[in-house]
Amino acid sequence: MTGARPETTIGIFDSGVGGLTVVRALREVLPWADVVYLGDTARVPYGSKSARTVERYSLACLRFLLGYRVSLVLIACNTASATALDSVVAASPVPVIGAVGPGAQAAVQASASGHIAVIGTLATIQSRAYEAALHSLRPHTAVTSHACPLLVPLAEEGWTDGAVAEEVCRRYLEPVFESDPAIDTLVLGCTHYPLLRATIGDVARAVSGRDIAVVDSASSMAAAALAHELAPGSGSLRCFVTDATRLAELAPRFLGVPLSQFELVDL
């Protein structure tokens, strides 16, 4: 960043392009914010990696963003938020917003029964970060968690409806709603899952027999960013990735508009 007011810049990182859903949500509430986005597409997905590896990668992403003098960091990746938030906060001289806290807050607001289901990558679920966040917000919340490794490739393949998507979602969601029939809210604990929101909602209704509130982190993270005082910028988006494969195909699905340009970097 060589602009006049670098202190207006928000840094966002994710393991890949899924975090562009957060950029999209941020644009809606803070259209004038300057955003530097880093997608670690060469090492995506983080969800199947160990906590130690995810922490190492997350700190590399933070260092990269700090080089662009960001004044606020958003960890769009649920896996990184779930396993590395404390390390990133400890290493960062600027405030950090993770995905898990805002997602949990949205779920607590949506749930009448206090029975909440969370789906995410293996690493996010194993971290139990959503349980911890939900319990700190509402101590007696009943939380059912389930890892859904096939949903990320399904979203990237663009198979977001039809027989395969329905069958995969059914296989993941049936045991969730069987284990706790009082669940009324489902948290999409991964930035890729909003692309499957309609199918997930339909299948959740079919297997539970009623409407289920489906919430995700993106809009809650944008709302949390609003709470930080930021001088207005020019609404620019600078996008860095560590690997460019499939970017032209995938990025618009998450950002909502075509990605005009990106820069390739090594971390």
Added chain:
Amino acid sequence: MTGARPETTIGIFDSGVGGLTVVRALREVLPWADVVYLGDTARVPYGSKSARTVERYSLACLRFLLGYRVSLVLIACNTASATALDSVVAASPVPVIGAVGPGAQAAVQASASGHIAVIGTLATIQSRAYEAALHSLRPHTAVTSHACPLLVPLAEEGWTDGAVAEEVCRRYLEPVFESDPAIDTLVLGCTHYPLLRATIGDVARAVSGRDIAVVDSASSMAAAALAHELAPGSGSLRCFVTDATRLAELAPRFLGVPLSQFELVDL
């Protein structure tokens, strides 16, 4: 390696644990060979990454194995073989065997019609390496290729039969056999796919209306290794990985027996 005859050691690398199917095949024909295996599990999968990134990672794997004084290198990863074989061969002082050549050879031997289908990761298919290998072996082979990104997570999830596996395989294989009804041989161009061999074979039969020969690289690579003169070793297996997540669960599926121990390394 600090043993007496390091020249007996075969080095094998893969993006993850799928390459253990090659170790398994090698054990059957060369039970006395000492094997050093490297699974780059922190950066798996290679299949969705660019050629440049896969090449960089493959050379790092080669350097690591050479540090253990291997006398032969097997690239168990189809993606790495398809995109980085030339670079690895150029950088290696010892012979290198890739996955694509042996797989193509097995297919040419199995096919009566000369119409062959290849399925693999996005990177393997985009490289067109199987086309090139098949055409160099039998110039007029009709090759139909199709990328199947969901098959790796499906194999790792252990969903190797049942409704989801069948539906996913059907969605991938139907257009393949529709585009060329004379196909009689299907190449599994990814080390993960042999776990889905039964379902893939069943679906291929169902959509084509006849038996289809299903071939993969593992046993052909082992046969190619036999052609190299190697002094007998003690049949040891030393296994290195760059990330240990899910290893206890996944490794036995590919190796056929539990993995007694592994060592964690940074590349």
